[in-house]
Amino acid sequence: MIRDFFLGFIKIHILFHATEAPVYGLEMIRELETHGYRLSPGTLYPILHKLEKRGYLQTERRIVNGKIRKYYAATALGRSALVEAYEKARELLGEIGPGAEGISQQEGPPGKVKTK
Numbered sequence: 001m002i003r004d005f006f007l008g009f010i011k012i013h014i015l016f017h018a019t020e021a022p023v024y025g026l027e028m029i030r031e032l033e034t035h036g037y038r039l040s041p042g043t044l045y046p047i048l049h050k051l052e053k054r055g056y057l058q059t060e061r062r063i064v065n066g067k068i069r070k071y072y073a074a075t076a077l078g079r080s081a082l083v084e085a086y087e088k089a090r091e092l093l094g095e096i097g098p099g100a101e102g103i104s105q106q107e108g109p110p111g112k113v114k115t116k
């Protein structure tokens with residue numbers, strides 16, 4: 001389940017980087033690693049392909065060191081989707097707010113408490 005949350009954030013983050021400059025797969029894998037996410041190509045490429053299929057990204061093939069490399073850049077639709085996703089995330093996550101760290105210290109509902 002928590003993976004579903006992360007994949008949503010990751011999609012938004014990829015879209016963000018693709019608005020700044022065209023990105024390629026391995027570059028995004030390395031970039032996400034700097035944020036603490038280790039994605040395999042088997043996870044990342046289907047995300048890129050889906051974003052492309054939905055019209056959020058467009059591809060451009062460039063030859064780098066004699067090999068074809070596929071770059072992904074955000075489309076106008078991708079840019080507006082990014083803004084919308086960011087606003088929606090801010091609305092929902094903003095309510096959790098600065099006190100988020102304390103939540104794990106709180107007691108859960110009685111039914112969830114484990115007793116010996």
Ligand SMILES: [Zn+2]
Binds near residue numbers: 017
């Ligand atoms: Zn980043």
